Amino acid sequence: MPHERHIMGLFKNEDQVVSTIDALKTSPYEFVRVNTPIPSHKIMHALNLKKSKVGWFTLCGGILGFISGFGLAAFTATRWDLIVGGKPIMAIIPFVVVGFEATILFAVFGNVIGLLTQMRMPSNKWLRYYDPRCSGEHFGVLAACRAHQENDLENFFRERGADVNIGFEDSRVIQGLEGS
Secondary structure (H helix, E strand, O other), X not given: OOXXXXXXXXXXXXXXXXXXXXXXXXXXXXXXXXXXXXXXXXXXXHHOOOOOOHHHHHHHHHHHHHHHHHHHHHHHHHHOOOOOOOOOOOOHHHHHHHHHHHHHHHHHHHHHHHHHHHOOOOOHHHHHHOOHHHHOOOEEEEEEEEHHHHHHHHHHHHHXXXXXXXXXXXXXXOOOOOXX
């Protein structure tokens, strides 16, 4: 949006936040983000977020780990001239144990790689729009609008019972975060 303004509505009630998010979807204003003092299933449901892809990284890591562990055990057993006393060189049960251990190890590696690549790491981009009251008892809904719609968006939040914070366009610094 050209010349957009950011306004945050601060709510004390979780249900007001959910109804505001739903109303923002059909309004001319752009929903940007929500800040909550606690995790909320209602808000997460209202946001309609996509399912995480981290589980696929974990699954791929686990499958790769099992194949690698089983393959490592089979490769080392065939390369060493061990006297096995008539037992099969490629014994399944011990190889599955090694494969299982490698499954756990590689699944953890896959999970960490998935978290690092798929997670939106904290960014300083939104710090200027953060209100410290969202760490206490308020829920903050940040929305953007064009400059000429600023009063309308303010009224939109006030109609839904919010305190309105509009002091974002200046380059204010939040105390304690200047050095970040």
